[in-house]
Amino acid sequence: TRPEDLVITPVLTPDRRVDYRASTVVSAMVRGGVAVLDEGNRMPERAWASLAPLMDDRRYVESTVASIKVHAHPEFRLCVTMNTDASVYELPGYIQSRLKPRIDIVAAPWALQEQILRLKCPAVDDRLLADVFTLLKKRVKQGRHDSTRDMLSLAQYAQKLKQLGVGTPLARAAEQVLEDAVA
Secondary structure: OOHHHHOEEEEEOOOOOEEEEEOHHHHHHHHOOEEEEOOHHHOOHHHHHHHHHHHOOOOEEEEOOOOEEEEOOOOOEEEEOOOOOOOOOOOOHHHHOOOOOOOOOOOOOHHHHHHHHHHHOOOOOHHHHHHHHHHHHHHHHOOOOOOHHHHHHHHHHHHHHHHOOOOOHHHHHHHHHOOOOOO
């Protein structure tokens, strides 16, 4: 993500003029809406730097490309989601201090996770699903926390491998789907 992608981007028109297009963040700022930055900690620091004044009492962004300052509507809100895996950037301190309030989402209870997997993976046979749950619980005890998406992918992929006659389908699926897999 480049800083200008979060603010204003120049676009060359068919008649060779330059139009300036506001990002969804700027559109929400102007209208007083809500902007959601999904997986914000996948953005590099320079992208965050362009949003820093928006996230404090100044409540504006500057576009160096368009040479303008855009002030946020009083009702504008910014929401940022973040993941906790190895492929993310460490947020700079000046950004962490501006991300308030913070709501940590904890893993759902096992009974609910099992219910989700059973509902979303009806084609996965019961024995394989039980083995998936055993593996995932073992990984939690080892300090590895897999997302619901990872759990679904693991169960579905293991079932496909089993149908193809692959030996140890769960172990093979875990190697390819889960980070730091030790089946």
